[in-house]
Amino acid sequence: MGRDASPTFVSLAAGTKDFLRWASHGQGRLAALQAAMNEPLEARQMRLFRQKEVLELSGLKPHHWRTWVASHRAGEVGEVRLTIEEVHQFMEAFKVRPSKPAGAKTxxxxxxxxxxxxxxxxxxxxxxxxxxxxxxxxxxxxxxxxxxxxxxxxxxxxxxxxxxxxxxxxxxxxxxxxxxxxxxxxxxxxxxxxxxxxxxxxxxxxxxxxxxxxxxxxxxxxxxxxxxxxxxxxxxxxxxxxxxxxxxxxxxxxxxxxxxxxxxxxxxxxxxxxxxxxxxxxxxxxxxxxxxxxxxxxxxxxxxxxxxxxxxxxxxxxxxxxxxxxxxxxxxxxxxxxxxxxxxxxxxxxxxxxxxxxxxxxxxxxxxxxxxxxxxxxxxxxxxxxxxxxxxxxxxxxRPVVDSEPAAEPTESASLVGVA
Ligand SMILES: Nc1ncnc2c1ncn2[C@@H]1O[C@H](COP(=O)(O)OP(=O)(O)OP(=O)(O)O)[C@@H](O)[C@H]1O
Ligand SMILES: [Mg+2]
Missing domain, CATH: 3.40.50.300 (P-loop containing nucleotide triphosphate hydrolases)
Structure with a gap:
């Protein structure tokens, strides 16, 4: 690698004010980027789901799809795609939406x-x-x-x-x-x-x-x-x-x-x-x-x-x-x-x-x-x-043992000082 005959010295010193300035400048840029690329949170939407994906997710068959679409999206021209809410309604209509069984905990x-x-x-x-x-x-x-x-x-x-x-x-x-x-x-x-x-x-x-x-x-x-x-x-x-x-x-x-x-x-x-x-x-x-x-x-x-x-x-x-x-x-x-x-x-x-x-x-x-x-x-x-x-x-x-109250008064809390 060659070296310049006369190197130029550039200071990279910085203090707390610089860190604050960087944070605030960067936050402004990021917010602008989010605003440009990313609609407001309230307007955010999940993509739509095609028949193939809905059937894979639900484990249901094409005849279930035809029945549901005929009653919920009748008369629609072109490919029918479902919102995620509709995917779940489709599952519920045929009682296949999964959940924890009765008697089981979150x-x-x-x-x-x-x-x-x-x-x-x-x-x-x-x-x-x-x-x-x-x-x-x-x-x-x-x-x-x-x-x-x-x-x-x-x-x-x-x-x-x-x-x-x-x-x-x-x-x-x-x-x-x-x-x-x-x-x-x-x-x-x-x-x-x-x-x-x-x-x-x-x-x-x-x-x-x-x-x-x-x-x-x-x-x-x-x-x-x-x-x-x-x-x-x-x-x-x-x-x-x-x-x-x-x-x-x-x-x-x-x-x-x-x-x-x-x-x-x-x-x-x-x-x-x-x-x-x-x-x-x-x-x-x-x-x-x-x-x-x-x-x-x-x-x-x-x-x-x-x-x-x-x-x-x-x-x-x-x-x-x-x-x-x-x-x-x-x-x-x-x-x-x-x-x-x-x-x-x-x-x-x-x-x-x-x-x-x-x-x-x-x-x-x-x-x-x-x-x-x-x-x-x-x-x-x-x-x-x-x-x-x-x-x-x-x-x-x-309930697993995690939910029970501690049986004894904690005695060794001080020994946990080094945990963090
Ligand atoms: N499967 C993947 N393929 C390619 N890039 C990935 C994959 N998973 C994560 N990354 C990238 O790796 C980086 C770290 O991932 P992520 O933020 O999930 O890690 P993390 O363990 O949560 O990090 P931190 O410890 O900072 O919380 C991110 O830039 C992410 O986009
Ligand atoms: Mg992380």
Missing amino acids: LRLVIAQLKGGAGKTMTTLHLAHNLACRGYRVLLIDGDPQGTLTTLCGWRSEAVRPEQTMAAVFERIDSPELIEEMPVQPQKTHIDGLDFIPASLEMIGSDFLVASAFMSSPASARRFYTFIDEDLKRIEGAYDLVLIDTSPSFSFTALAMMWAADGLLVPMPPNLPDYRATLDFSQMMGENVAKLEKAANITKTWDPVIFAHVRSDLTQTTALVRSLSADTFGTHRVEESVPSSSAFVNAASRFRSVYEVTGAEVDARSSRRAREAYDALAQRVLQSVGSVWARQVAEGQK
């Missing part, structure tokens, strides 16, 4: 991983869209203050009010009376059956609040184990599943959400650094949750616990890591994997999932393949969720 699935950028948010969004399209009632929660999921769901950050977010729930760790005043309200989305709790930066502050409440007194430490559960129980009855996206950390709020969850899904890109990060995640889960268990004298289990490869490509390292992860996590490492695909990136640049974009907007073939990958993963998740529901029905609605 299943809370948290999507977590220690390493940033592993694919948590993509996985949460796509599973939620898949499950809602299938007809399940789904509550999607952005539990990450970064709010990536919130942006992908079409929200502008300035439009999110803290009381609409989990910050309102986290605040109740030491103010249980507030639950009456302002229960967190899930927001309707443009997808029938899917509601949403957005995130905002205020949730970073919640972490200090939860941590200090946990340390302050045995009473509030005891509430750590139940306070999210209390809030979710108030709102989740109408849903089959609650999907929670988390931040790449073992913060107190992330741990509290994991504690409140029934199941855990860990997305894992099949490369060695991410495999190692997943082992670290496993270690941290084992150690930190064991401290929580010991302090409260409760044994916590999650069902299901699923490790799924996402952002896969076809390299030798991928094959190596796939075999290592199967060896390590056994049947918890599911075969279904999600390829690395520009379809996800292209859909995300329109603030959408691959379930929302149309063939006119992005390459139809690659987004169909991308959808099929999450279809298969969602199917696998549903198999294990179905077995949890079947067991609950068989056990006569006995």
Whole structure:
């Protein structure tokens, strides 16, 4: 490499004012981009569904379609396409819209991983869209203050009010009376059956609040184990599943959400650094949750616990890591994997999932393949969720151990100082 005879020195010094200026300038640009590419939240619409897709989603036959279309869309010229509401009405008309069985509980699935950028948010969004399209009632929660999921769901950050977010729930760790005043309200989305709790930066502050409440007194430490559960129980009855996206950390709020969850899904890109990060995640889960268990004298289990490869490509390292992860996590490492695909990136640049974009907007073939990958993963998740529901029905609605009050006063809260 050649070198200039007389190098020019350029200062790149910056201070807090610069950071604030960048944030405000960038937020303005992003808002303009969202306004240009992305209709207002209220005007957002789900794409329409063709006959083939509706029959695949519902498992019904062409004669069902003909009967329904004849009575609901009679006289229409050209190809009939259904809105997502109509897809669900079609399922309901023939009594095939799925839901949790009577006697089973709403299943809370948290999507977590220690390493940033592993694919948590993509996985949460796509599973939620898949499950809602299938007809399940789904509550999607952005539990990450970064709010990536919130942006992908079409929200502008300035439009999110803290009381609409989990910050309102986290605040109740030491103010249980507030639950009456302002229960967190899930927001309707443009997808029938899917509601949403957005995130905002205020949730970073919640972490200090939860941590200090946990340390302050045995009473509030005891509430750590139940306070999210209390809030979710108030709102989740109408849903089959609650999907929670988390931040790449073992913060107190992330741990509290994991504690409140029934199941855990860990997305894992099949490369060695991410495999190692997943082992670290496993270690941290084992150690930190064991401290929580010991302090409260409760044994916590999650069902299901699923490790799924996402952002896969076809390299030798991928094959190596796939075999290592199967060896390590056994049947918890599911075969279904999600390829690395520009379809996800292209859909995300329109603030959408691959379930929302149309063939006119992005390459139809690659987004169909991308959808099929999450279809298969969602199917696998549903198999294990179905077995949890079947067991609950068989056990006569006995709630998993997570919901029981801690038997003993927490005694070791101070030993959790290093958790966050
Ligand atoms: N299957 C995929 N193919 C291609 N790109 C992907 C795929 N999944 C995720 N990405 C991209 O990888 C990046 C990280 O994904 P994502 O935001 O889902 O990760 P994350 O684990 O939620 O990150 P964070 O830890 O910051 O919350 C994003 O830019 C996303 O568009
Ligand atoms: Mg994320």
